[in-house]
Amino acid sequence: MSMFNHVFYTYVNLFTFINLLILFSILFFRKNNSISTILLAFIMIDPGLNFINNTLINSGLMHKIPEVLFLFQGTAMFYGSLIYYFTLSMLGEKLSIKSILKNPLNYFILFILLLDYIFILISIFL
Numbered sequence: 001m002s003m004f005n006h007v008f009y010t011y012v013n014l015f016t017f018i019n020l021l022i023l024f025s026i027l028f029f030r031k032n033n034s035i036s037t038i039l040l041a042f043i044m045i046d047p048g049l050n051f052i053n054n055t056l057i058n059s060g061l062m063h064k065i066p067e068v069l070f071l072f073q074g075t076a077m078f079y080g081s082l083i084y085y086f087t088l089s090m091l092g093e094k095l096s097i098k099s100i101l102k103n104p105l106n107y108f109i110l111f112i113l114l115l116d117y118i119f120i121l122i123s124i125f126l
Contacts, residue, residue: 010058013051020048035095039086046079067120074116077109 027033027041049072056062062069081103089095100106 006058006060010055013054013058017048017051017055020044020051024048034089036086036089039082039089043079043082043086046075046082049075067123070116070120074113077112081106081109 024041024045027037027044030037053062053069053072056065056068085095085100
């Protein structure tokens with residue numbers, strides 16, 4: 001791959017992340033926000049975090065800070081749950097924190113994410 005392709009893909013990934021961050025900000029920080037809009041905002045930013053990994057890989061900086069791979073790839077596990085709860089909220093189901101915490105899959109995802117953060121801390125401090 002030529003140097004032009006690496007630079008081009010780096011800028012495309014960075015541009016895409018910035019656009020998704022702006023969209024997340026518009027959706028999340030509105031007044032009188034519904035739960036559906038908040039979930040849609042998180043659906044937009046979740047894949048956007050993976051574009052940071054792509055930018056680091058294409059720019060050659062991933063070997064300097066490999067911990068971010070676990071950080072941002074770990075959040076990708078929330079995408080399915082976010083889509084599920086967004087669909088439920090659009091179908092008129094009343095969602096609350098209590099109803100979300102009843103699902104044992106969410107505890108598993110949080111456990112895996114916690115393990116990711118523990119591995120990051122171990123790799124930083126050792």
